[in-house]
Amino acid sequence: MSAGEATGVRPGFELDAVTLRDWMAGRIDLSDAPLAISQFSGGQSNPTYRVQSGDRIFVLRRKPPGPLLKGAHDVLREARVMGALGDAGFPVPRILGVCEEPDVAGTAFYVMEHVEGRIVWDPATDLQAPSDRRAVFDAMNATLARLHSLDVEAIGLGDYGKHGGFVARQTALWTRQYQADEEAGRNTDMDRLVDWLATRDGLSDETSVIHGDFRIDNLILHPDQSEVAAVIDWELSTLGHPLADFAYHLMMYRLPVHLGGLAGRDLTAIGIPSEADYVEAYRLRTGRDALPDLDVFVAFNMFRFAAIIHGIRGRVIRGNAVSPKARKRADEFPELARLAWAQAQRAGA
Structure with missing residues (x-):
């Protein structure tokens, strides 16, 4: 999956790589290498990150920090529909883990597979x-x-x-x-x-x-x-x-x-x-x-x-x-x- 180019993490959107790695390791097969985290230039509504562990790449999508309108930025809802569609054989990135609590990344998030491919704008x-x-x-x-x-x-x-x-x-x-x-x-x-x-x-x-x-x-x-x-x-x-x-x-x-x-x-x-x-x-x-x-x-x-x-x-x-x-x-x-x-x-x- 891609949401534009992955660059440095914008101020105020940082993730704790150690805490995140501990959470991911309990759910996903990771290498011993520390996580390398960058942020996609797209995904302005729900911040989206490129997370690399060795030669494996994942995508993390989270609620933005700060006060939110009720029902807005519901990434768990996104994870639900993508999980159901994926189970039905529809082409979506595979959901690998969902976290509802803010302790790991500050807000709720989910991790999905990184899909290699082309993004076409025009x-x-x-x-x-x-x-x-x-x-x-x-x-x-x-x-x-x-x-x-x-x-x-x-x-x-x-x-x-x-x-x-x-x-x-x-x-x-x-x-x-x-x-x-x-x-x-x-x-x-x-x-x-x-x-x-x-x-x-x-x-x-x-x-x-x-x-x-x-x-x-x-x-x-x-x-x-x-x-x-x-x-x-x-x-x-x-x-x-x-x-x-x-x-x-x-x-x-x-x-x-x-x-x-x-x-x-x-x-x-x-x-x-x-x-x-x-x-x-x-x-x-x-x-x-x-x-x-x-x-x-x-x-x-x-x-x-x-x-x-x-x-x-x-x-x-x-x-x-x-x-x-x-x-x-x-x-x-x-x-x-x-x-x-x-x-x-x-x-x-």
Whole structure:
């Protein structure tokens, strides 16, 4: 597993190598060498570390130090879903140990295997051959379809979240967040979306395990083959509507390049399947006759995305988020809201 490059441990995030080694030695076969610990540059929400013992490498993921909101940064929940999925044969890093007490690392954590492979941020540039892009997209599609086809009760995750009503609950949540942040301001496109989504009560209602942030940079690809070696970053996973999860993933086709999407690129030339072909592959793999209301699910996801950026915009205005990246995101909010409303119109708003 990888979450960017592993560098020195950031101040305030240090681990006691001796205490950690003693804990790991009781659960994992270690060499006699002391642990070498570095921190991945990603994993900002839940700090993630590279831990090496001799020639064996592990990954440790922990709650951040300091006061936390109730239910936030639940790494034990991540460990649970990954353990259950791994037992079901789904490609995730193998969980090797879980610690609920703060005595070892200061906060709860888990240790998993390190999966060797490739992390792709932009498939158009990070994958060199059109044939590799085509095969990677097919593997990505197959992996998400496989996740959504798992029986939640059979794999022991029937209580991992609420059954049914996912889109309605999420719409209500992000509507409250958007409307409560007065300093970030209101937006006509967002207001239209709020009203329109509130009337989408005729959607199909299904429940599966959903990843919540399934995109190519949350996959580890096999080092030499166009296969998914592991799916990582399960922090947003829950029980939800599989088509909402797929539509979030599908946003890559409808967002422009400067917002991290593929819209405007010559997909045929670079070997990436068209959106229509990608949707059809998912439909066939999940055994569906059709994918009803897919445009509604895309509009919902773009609304949620815009609402998150609206929150960042509010923090920038209040001076609580001053990084250039946050400011850039805040400036993108009006365009995201416009694109989200365009998806609603495409769905028949």
